[in-house]
Amino acid sequence: MLLIYGNEEAFSAVGAEALAEIIRETDAFNQELFESGELIGAYGMADQVNSKMVRVSGGTPAVTDGPYAEAKEYLGSVWIVDCDGPDRALEIAARNPSARHWGVEVRPIMHEADVGP
Incomplete structure (x- = not known):
């Protein structure tokens, strides 16, 4: 997961023209990865203001605004890739246009086949 x-x-610090170019490059890169079969999906996060947190305590769910951890940045988008291992995931992350501006975090995710009954 990227x-x-x-x-x-x-x-906004990159400027409107540069941001439009980053989006064009990202769309082209997404298409390349879809065609190779490595990109499962790429999703931008919608309206951060309306994020909710659900916590269950004593069997009763409580819904609050958030999560609002003390952070200067928020999750902007998520990519799910299916590739030949961690090194390839790092290569894909490095080619992501966002890596030149904000960075791309790479995290392995478990597949249901990875966890036993």
Whole structure:
């Protein structure tokens, strides 16, 4: 899983033209990865303001705004890739246009086949 974090200040700091170019490059890169079969999905996070947190205590769910951890950045988008291992995931992350501006976090995720009954 590739995670891209940022905030409005970071995203706007690159300028409107550069941001439009990053989006064009990202769309082209997404298409390349879809065609290779490595990109399962790429999802931008919608409206951060309306994020909710659900916690269950004593069997009763409580819904609050958030999560709002003390952070300067928020999760902007998530990519799910299916590739030949950690080295390839790092290569893909390095080619992501966001890596030149905000960085791309790479995290392995478990597949249901990875966990036993």
